[in-house]
Amino acid sequence: MAVIAQPDRQHAEPEKPGALLDPVDLASPPEPEEPGEPAVRSQSGTPSGRPRSGNPVPPAAISAMFDDIAPVYDRLNRLLTLGTDGRWRRAAVEAAGLAPGDAAIDVACGTGKLAAQLAERVGPFGRVLAVDLSEGMIARGSHAFHDLVQLEFRRADALELPVRDGGFDVATIAFGLRNLADFEAGFRELRRVVRPGGRVVCLELTTPRPRWWGRVFLGVFGRVAPLAGRLAGRADAYRYLPASLDRFPDTDELAGTMRSAGLVDVTVRRLGLGSVALHVGVVPGR
Numbered sequence: 232m233a234v235i236a237q238p239d240r241q242h243a244e245p246e247k248p249g250a251l252l253d254p255v256d257l258a259s260p261p262e263p264e265e266p267g268e269p270a271v272r273s274q275s276g277t278p279s280g281r282p283r284s285g286n287p288v289p290p291a292a293i294s295a296m297f298d299d300i301a302p303v304y305d306r307l308n309r310l311l312t313l314g315t316d317g318r319w320r321r322a323a324v325e326a327a328g329l330a331p332g333d334a335a336i337d338v339a340c341g342t343g344k345l346a347a348q349l350a351e352r353v354g355p356f357g358r359v360l361a362v363d364l365s366e367g368m369i370a371r372g373s374h375a376f377h378d379l380v381q382l383e384f385r386r387a388d389a390l391e392l393p394v395r396d397g398g399f400d401v402a403t404i405a406f407g408l409r410n411l412a413d414f415e416a417g418f419r420e421l422r423r424v425v426r427p428g429g430r431v432v433c434l435e436l437t438t439p440r441p442r443w444w445g446r447v448f449l450g451v452f453g454r455v456a457p458l459a460g461r462l463a464g465r466a467d468a469y470r471y472l473p474a475s476l477d478r479f480p481d482t483d484e485l486a487g488t489m490r491s492a493g494l495v496d497v498t499v500r501r502l503g504l505g506s507v508a509l510h511v512g513v514v515p516g517r
Contacts, residue, residue, distance in 0.1 A: 282484050283480070294365050319503060321348065323403060329357070331353060333352075338404045338421065343372025347382060355381055364386065400430075403432040431513075434507065436475075493515065494515075495514075
């Protein structure tokens with residue numbers, strides 16, 4: 232997850248693969264301040280206000296960035312999470328509640344680790360479709376899990392999934408929501424492709440509570456992620472990871488976004504010392 236160089240603001244497309252926006256651009260123009268209230272500064276130094284409704288970095292730039300970091304993505308994830316990312320994915324699989332023969336779609340699938348675990352749950356008579364905008368991620372996932380006959384990888388936009396309404400029992404998105412241009416639209420699309428009574432599962436980073444611990448986490452995260460990226464030759468890219476938390480909705484706000492998208496019975500569980508949130512919503516109608 233990265234942001235690299237800064238293109239002409241009037242031309243959103245990157246000039247070349249990997250030429251993306253500066254992390255500061257993740258902060259939308261600040262909301263008007265209340266009289267007498269100073270602006271709150273984020274870790275990147277940009278004003279923080281109301282939560283963002285989407286990611287302002289162009290999808291083409293996001294895709295190019297993930298193509299670039301695909302070879303080191305899994306290794307750095309293990310490093311940055313001290314190996315606990317696997318535990319978080321297992322929690323998401325449990326929350327999905329899949330049974331043998333079920334169908335699931337994993338959106339923004341990355342290298343396919345969550346999708347592969349879902350595929351193991353549904354078994355050879357089930358189906359899992361893993362989609363991502365990055366060709367590099369899709370290629371690595373397809374190669375790593377080619378032996379799972381029930382798992383298919385396909386390049387697709389999370390906001391325009393090329394599948395019919397209600398075709399899946401579960402939809403998941405893990406650490407990909409922050410990259411979408413419109414968070415609510417992303418949840419609406421996940422809801423669209425899941426049958427009534429099915430589940431939408433979102434695993435995502437969040438700012439821990441209480442506030443003092445959140446400040447410590449963001450301060451450490453904002454330094455460790457670029458350092459890890461530098462060791463892998465992607466220092467600029469991994470500046471994006473902590474920057475993408477700036478004004479990202481907190482757990483309650485994200486639950487509200489899911490409800491606005493038409494999901495019901497939304498639950499929230501915090502993982503990773505409060506730095507990861509597992510949201511689950513149900514598609515109404517059954």
